[in-house]
Amino acid sequence: MNERRLRILIAKPGLDGHDRGAKVVARALRDAGYEVIYTGLRQTPEQIAAAAVQEDVDAVGLSILSGAHNALLPEIIRLLKEQGAEDILVFAGGIIPEQDIVTLKTAGIDEIFLPGTSTKSIVEYLQTRFAAA
Amino acid sequence: MAVKDQEPTLLTDAKPAADSVLKKDALETMAEARQRWEGAKAKTEAQVPFWKKDFTTVSGMEVPHLVTPEQTADVDPIETLGIPGEYPYTRGIHPTGYRGKLWTMRQFAGFGTAADTNQRFKYLLSQGQTGLSVAFHLPTLYGYDSDHYMSRGEVGKCGVTVDTLADMETLFDGIPLGEVTTSMTINSTAPILFAMYLAVAEKQGVDVRKQVSGTLQNDILKEYIAQKEYIYPPRPSMRLITDQFSFAAQHVPRWNTISISGYHIREAGSTALQELAFTLRDGMEYVQYGIDAGLDVDEFAPRLSFFFNSHNDFFEEIAKFRAARQIWAKVMRERYGAKNPRSWMLRFHTQTAGCSLTAQQPVNNVVRTTLQALAAVLGGTQSLHTNALDETLALPTESSARTALRTQQIIAHESGVINTVDPLGGSWFIEEMTRRMVDGTFDYFRRIDELGGMVEAIEAGFPQRELMDAAFAYQRAFEEKEKLIVGVNAFQMTDEEPIDILYIGDDLADRQIALVNEVKARRDAGAVERTLDALKKGAAGTDNTMPLILDCVKAYCTVGEISDALRDVFGTYEEPAVF
Numbered sequence: 001m002n003e004r005r006l007r008i009l010i011a012k013p014g015l016d017g018h019d020r021g022a023k024v025v026a027r028a029l030r031d032a033g034y035e036v037i038y039t040g041l042r043q044t045p046e047q048i049a050a051a052a053v054q055e056d057v058d059a060v061g062l063s064i065l066s067g068a069h070n071a072l073l074p075e076i077i078r079l080l081k082e083q084g085a086e087d088i089l090v091f092a093g094g095i096i097p098e099q100d101i102v103t104l105k106t107a108g109i110d111e112i113f114l115p116g117t118s119t120k121s122i123v124e125y126l127q128t129r130f131a132a133a
Numbered sequence: 134m135a136v137k138d139q140e141p142t143l144l145t146d147a148k149p150a151a152d153s154v155l156k157k158d159a160l161e162t163m164a165e166a167r168q169r170w171e172g173a174k175a176k177t178e179a180q181v182p183f184w185k186k187d188f189t190t191v192s193g194m195e196v197p198h199l200v201t202p203e204q205t206a207d208v209d210p211i212e213t214l215g216i217p218g219e220y221p222y223t224r225g226i227h228p229t230g231y232r233g234k235l236w237t238m239r240q241f242a243g244f245g246t247a248a249d250t251n252q253r254f255k256y257l258l259s260q261g262q263t264g265l266s267v268a269f270h271l272p273t274l275y276g277y278d279s280d281h282y283m284s285r286g287e288v289g290k291c292g293v294t295v296d297t298l299a300d301m302e303t304l305f306d307g308i309p310l311g312e313v314t315t316s317m318t319i320n321s322t323a324p325i326l327f328a329m330y331l332a333v334a335e336k337q338g339v340d341v342r343k344q345v346s347g348t349l350q351n352d353i354l355k356e357y358i359a360q361k362e363y364i365y366p367p368r369p370s371m372r373l374i375t376d377q378f379s380f381a382a383q384h385v386p387r388w389n390t391i392s393i394s395g396y397h398i399r400e401a402g403s404t405a406l407q408e409l410a411f412t413l414r415d416g417m418e419y420v421q422y423g424i425d426a427g428l429d430v431d432e433f434a435p436r437l438s439f440f441f442n443s444h445n446d447f448f449e450e451i452a453k454f455r456a457a458r459q460i461w462a463k464v465m466r467e468r469y470g471a472k473n474p475r476s477w478m479l480r481f482h483t484q485t486a487g488c489s490l491t492a493q494q495p496v497n498n499v500v501r502t503t504l505q506a507l508a509a510v511l512g513g514t515q516s517l518h519t520n521a522l523d524e525t526l527a528l529p530t531e532s533s534a535r536t537a538l539r540t541q542q543i544i545a546h547e548s549g550v551i552n553t554v555d556p557l558g559g560s561w562f563i564e565e566m567t568r569r570m571v572d573g574t575f576d577y578f579r580r581i582d583e584l585g586g587m588v589e590a591i592e593a594g595f596p597q598r599e600l601m602d603a604a605f606a607y608q609r610a611f612e613e614k615e616k617l618i619v620g621v622n623a624f625q626m627t628d629e630e631p632i633d634i635l636y637i638g639d640d641l642a643d644r645q646i647a648l649v650n651e652v653k654a655r656r657d658a659g660a661v662e663r664t665l666d667a668l669k670k671g672a673a674g675t676d677n678t679m680p681l682i683l684d685c686v687k688a689y690c691t692v693g694e695i696s697d698a699l700r701d702v703f704g705t706y707e708e709p710a711v712f
Contacts, residue, residue, distance in 0.1 A: 010712075014271075014283070014285070014286060014287060015271035015272065015274075015275055015277075015283060015284075015287050016271070017360060017361030017362060018361075019361065019401075020400070020401050020402050020488075020604050022712075023601060023604070023605075023712040024402075024604055024605055024608050026712040027605055027712055028608075030712075036712075038710050038711075038712050039710060040707070040708065040709075040710030041361055041708070041710075042275075042283070044282070044283070066271055066286075066287055066290055066291055067286070067287070067290030067291060067637060068285065068286030068287045068290060069286070070286060070639060071285045071286025071287075071639060072285065072286050095525070095526070095527070097526065097527060097634060097636060098631055099636070114492055115491065115492040115525045116491060116492055116493050116618075116621045118611075118612045118622075119608065119612065120612055
């Protein structure tokens with residue numbers, strides 16, 4: 001059986017330069033068998049949405065610790081929808097205050113992983129989400 | 134044998150080989166005793182295995198189970214350790230240690246508008262902090278104005294908003310720059326903020342040459358490795374730095390033009406040894422570039438300063454700090470031929486490890502920060518920032534910032550550790566760990582020299598890969614529970630009460646943009662154009678860019694405008710997206 005490996009884009013929106021978490025997650029997902037593309041730093045929502053569509057990914061993981069999440073994350077969702085890519089799963093992680101989580105989830109961020117999360121749990125989350133329909 | 138009051142007991146009777154504190158036959162007796170200990174250890178372990186397998190440091194460095202005197206008999210108390218205030222400074226750079234002067238309590242602060250941060254600065258000073266440290270928001274760090282499209286959502290979130298000299302004036306309103314020293318965490322845009330600070334000091338009527346003192350972080354090499362606040366490529370960035378070295382040597386002689394940093398390298402995931410080695414090697418690169426730019430090493434080296442992390446493994450950190458002084462002294466005197474003892478002395482600021490703190494049970498972070506601060510003090514730091522308990526959740530509230538400051542004050546005034554210089558010096562364990570740090574560092578120096586130097590090593594991705602591998606190894610150890618983090622993978626709680634945090638809304642961006650537009654409306658457009666043009670011409674040639682940037686700043690050019698002028702000349706840097 002030739003299963004297509006799931007493709008994940010790991011992205012760093014905005015000016016936040018803290019890439020340790022994004023890289024650790026990217027490596028863990030690669031080790032777990034996913035195909036991972038990392039955007040690098042300082043990506044605009046436009047660049048991230050374009051990369052997601054271009055790379056034909058199944059999911060996008062957004063890493064953001066700068067506090068700019070309310071401005072940038074819903075915009076990424078909007079742009080994906082605009083490009084007909086609303087079935088790409090979008091999840092996020094970083095420093096996101098409790099009080100913003102509901103807003104972000106309502107905007108379409110499927111899951112938010114806060115400090116202390118293990119990469120194992122992110123892999124399990126993806127496995128659950130992508131379990132054969 | 135009579136023992137004098139207050140004098141330590143030393144085994145000094147014999148004339149030992151190589152100034153060892155032990156007599157030769159005492160060494161042999163000791164070695165035999167050690168053998169007995171090894172036997173007893175093996176026997177105990179065979180009966181009841183140790184309760185865990187991993188007794189390495191948080192960096193994964195092997196830790197000796199016991200160090201006995203004969204193992205460090207070759208550590209020469211004079212040649213290798215010296216006395217405080219004397220080469221090689223292992224025991225400290227000042228003869229009097231903290232009795233002469235406590236470390237500067239310098240809390241990193243900045244958020245919202247310049248007015249907000251001005252208030253926090255005044256609060257912290259009123260609570261007993263002894264120096265200022267400025268955190269700028271991301272746009273300022275990256276050379277963007279608050280109205281730039283890359284600044285969406287970022288304004289005032291991670292630090293204070295500074296777009297023009299007007300913001301800087303507000304930031305230091307009511308704070309006498311002739312009496313307070315200020316450290317600014319600023320790198321690619323350091324020349325701009327330095328110029329703004331000097332302009333504000335001038336406006337206050339301060340004698341810049343005699344009274345202005347402070348520090349710029351200004352360490353671009355670690356940006357490529359870890360903090361990622363680069364704008365221009367490496368070589369023009371080094372030129373901006375050497376311009377600041379020579380400008381300050383002439384005009385602001387009490388200013389520390391660079392804070393060669395390991396903090397960020399460590400936060401990005403490196404081990405303690407990598408932090409030490411890469412930081413010092415970055416320092417050596419700056420020294421070489423300064424010399425190549427035609428400066429006399431003794432002219433600028435005394436004003437180089439350092440910035441280290443203080444993480445959880447108490448003794449690893451102390452050994453790291455002591456090794457840093459020893460290595461730097463040796464390298465400056467022997468490799469770079471510095472003659473002024475002040476060029477050999479490594480002075481450093483420390484920040485407790487942000488990456489060690491937890492979002493779970495945040496009050497526990499006060500304990501972590503305390504241990505880390507204590508390690509820095511026992512390591513002889515000149516300046517210290519202690520993190521607030523809510524660092525993993527947000528920028529500090531006034532209350533958590535105060536507790537962080539109190540941590541330092543309690544160590545300074547209640548613990549007694551400040552009474553003796555280098556109190557752990559001579560501990561066989563500490564001297565062994567210090568030696569391992571020194572040896573490991575010189576190993577890294579060799580590897581980096583083989584790559585052609587630090588700039589070349591960075592271009593080849595070497596330090597970046599090293600720290601990434603270390604970050605990943607640490608994550609694995611955490612997930613396998615080989616390394617425990619209290620509250621996170623051990624002793625967890627399911628129902629925690631959320632704590633109040635500092636929340637910065639998106640509304641202040643519009644207010645700031647309005648402020649900047651007012652400044653733009655008032656300023657002389659001709660002067661703006663003239664000064665930016667002059668800067669571009671000077672930057673394209675070999676002029677010192679500092680006086681030109683000062684002119685721009687005084688004409689109320691924005692951070693973005695000045696940075697764009699330099700982008701036009703130098704181009705920008707993009708790092709390869711590898712993981």
